Amino acid sequence: MNFTRFGRPAVIAVVAALALSSCAANEGAAPETDSASALTGTINAGGSSAQGAAQEAWIAAFQTSNPDLTINYDPSGSGAGREAFIAGGSDFAGSDSYLSDEELAGTFGSCAADTTAVDLPNYISPIAVIFNVEGVDELNVDSDTLAKIFAGTITTWNDPALVALNEGVTLPSTAITAVHRSDDSGTTKNFADYLGQTAPDVWTEKASDTFPFQTGEGAQGTSGVVDAVTNGVGTIGYADASRAGDLGVAKLKVGDEFVAYSAEAAAAVVDGSPLVEGREANDLAFKLNRTTTNPDEYPLVLVSYAIVCTEYADPAQAELVKAYVGYMTSAEGQAEAEASAGAAPMTTDLQDKVAAVLETIK
Template sequence: MKISRIARVAAIGAVASLALAGCAANEGDAAVVPSEEPNETTLSGTISATGASSQTAAQEAWQAGFQLTHTGATVNYEPTGSGTGRTNFQEGASNFIGSDRAFNDDEIAAGGFGACLTDDIVEVPLYISPVAVAFNLDGIESLNLDAETIANIFAGNIATWNDPAIAEDNADVDLPDTAITPVHRSDPSGTQETFTTYLKSAAGDVWEHDPSDEWPLSGGEAAQGTSGVKQVIDAGVGTIGFLDASQAGGFGQVHIEVQGEFVAYSAEAASALVEGSPLREGRGAGDLVFDVDPAAAPAGAYPIALVSYLIACEQYEDANTAAIVKEYFAFMASAEGQAAAAANAGNAPISEGLREKALAAIDLIQVG
């Protein structure tokens, strides 16, 4: 991934603002205050990663901020999609990955992570973001939809925008008789698994398919990656799809029913869902995986929240690789890193409690 000058400057500005604010609020914090001549560390070399396209904007900010004080180290991140990223990690083709879902229990039990010396891995949720349900209808900026209606739309049971099920919750909107074209991912995607988990959890009577990173139906339009979904929604009329909220600007926004109220997506509302979710039991000390149940979303929470993970080895063969990965992960988890990502991507910064757990997990990264 090449970082544009504009993105780099924006990310650096976000890092600088937070670092300065942190120093003023708490002089005990070891905040990094960028200058025109950043201090260069002894880290040098290149690490390469692939994975979740939802993290694209956040990775741009993280790379820019990291290189302020690590000018000799380079981090390459290619947004291939989560499924490809996990495959690459298993085959040893990526030093670390981003993934919109953690490795599942069967994958953990099977082991065989080619990038690592052992089967022990670090999985830390450093990117939390609402998954927007976005549409393209001239003159309409938002619609209220409940889980059952959303499930019926993506299942192909509701075919036009003026269907009574949509009109019932949007009495003040002049709905057209335009055909609905639902858009999904063509590639295995953690964002897709997040969305189908919501459909199954909140509208199981309609959506009978198990959660999956692969789309279970043949209808609708399929597109590669987050950027592909965005392009198809934008190019069509009457299109509707799901994508990371950081990429949903300019489209109509679906407000989703939660406990009798319709909630717009926001970083704060997504964070409220994740904060109340338990960690999965039976995982290693560095394996922090949340069990998020959209049907249990509290009032005011947005029920479709992507919990995207950064995944690394606990033990690497190469000392330089281990050092750069560990330092980069620590930066992504830091208050500065989280603020830079939020400014560039609109995601929800992790809480202090989660940061403490994440840094403890990251500290396990070492040379074997």
């Protein structure tokens, strides 16, 4: 995707403030805080648990440079995060799925009257299909087989469909326990969107934050899914790739090849995807191209968003949110997310586009 290049004064201001702080610290004295540039107050936010590791790193770095600022982020899940933001209980929401048309048609408690909210990408990451099967270190799956596992129609690991995809691998007769999110989850919506686009004859339910089938085992949050897969027998699940740890991770069939996830392959899919049609120009929600056959792209990817007001009821709070979201989506913030959470850095064009929207927020 080609975006028009924009200047980034909001991001430059944040980076400049960080640089000044660093220079002063290197001089050896404890400098007085410049009240004209220091950020003071509290930001309350929550939502996406996929963003959890990145948020921890972002908060630590940003609060170090702004010691009078407190940032609280609750990784309660994308659905809970959007609900809290809509109700006015937080300053922004982290969400692995963008605002629905129904949500956009409503009101937002932290926003000024008669204004709305927008989706700003801040975190791109592959979703890993994680598994724990004794004696199995590598696993290939295609979307049709994966859909049948989570829909509950493939129930054992030595099912002929899995055997055919894994030549030379001895798959046991162990029962499959497919672990899904029990809470409203943007990761679930992305997982379901991938299966709905690539295996529509099997995955017939519309993608949503709620897992659609009464099958398998439900677990709360990303950490709950990872724990259930880790501690179970014959388990498989889906989670942000940053949390895969030592679990087995399946390769997905893309075109004629089986592809392992990578930050680069996730970023490539996003770069080739259009924005959602019919929205305001400052809403940067992506319609991801899951049906790619290019093995350099990994289609099971999530774009996570910072959902913010176009105008805040409290202008002072707007400045805090703009500064923090500006940092997260800057080159420095994206490098921090890559180092701490394995995220795929947003392209410079996309960073510029987000910065241009942030300039307009009041």
